[in-house]
Amino acid sequence: MGLQPSVFSLLLRVYQMPEQKRTHRVLIGKPGLDGHDRGAKFLARALRDAGFEVVYTGIRRTPEEIAAAAVQEDVSAVGLSLLSGAHLSLFPAVVKALKNAGAGDIPVLGGGIIPDEDIGPLKDAGIIEVFTPGTPVTRIIAAFRSACETQEAGRT
Numbered sequence: 001m002g003l004q005p006s007v008f009s010l011l012l013r014v015y016q017m018p019e020q021k022r023t024h025r026v027l028i029g030k031p032g033l034d035g036h037d038r039g040a041k042f043l044a045r046a047l048r049d050a051g052f053e054v055v056y057t058g059i060r061r062t063p064e065e066i067a068a069a070a071v072q073e074d075v076s077a078v079g080l081s082l083l084s085g086a087h088l089s090l091f092p093a094v095v096k097a098l099k100n101a102g103a104g105d106i107p108v109l110g111g112g113i114i115p116d117e118d119i120g121p122l123k124d125a126g127i128i129e130v131f132t133p134g135t136p137v138t139r140i141i142a143a144f145r146s147a148c149e150t151q152e153a154g155r156t
Helices: 038-050 061-071 087-100 116-124 135-155
Strands: 012-014 025-029 052-057 077-082 108-112 127-131
Touching: 025 038, 038 052, 038 061, 038 077, 038 108, 038 135, 061 077, 061 087, 061 108, 077 087, 077 135, 087 108, 087 116, 087 127, 108 135, 127 135
Parallel strands: 025 052, 025 077, 077 108, 108 127
Antiparallel strands: 012 052
16 A cells, blocks of 8 residues: 555654754654644654654544554654544554554554553553653653664664
8 A cells, every 4th residue: 555645745744953863763643533732742842852753644644544654754663642532442553554564563652641451451452652641751752762772673
């Protein structure tokens, strides 16, 4: 399935400062109908400031669109943000879409308004880290860095 340019006309790239060395490329996605993206944009900027190259897909993307963008952009990790309560279906759907796109080795991290009792099922479904409100941004950045390093080590 080829990625049509019009599908990602709203694709927003958040690049780091030119004088900084790029270390890892990640994608931040907002699956489903959730239109609240303040947290995703905050995280994209925090990751950029920490030396990551960040691709932000914008809001209201399907799992297949997120997976296609991750493959096209050759990212080392995918971060998902969701506040709508559909995390138990949409996060695993992104993992499945990545597998279907031949990119099942790309780690997926997720965050948002997620009850503690849903964290175990999400991890069982392939989400390697789950972040809830109040998680220190340093912990999130460290988790992304670890996920990227592990994924990139597997590519060589």
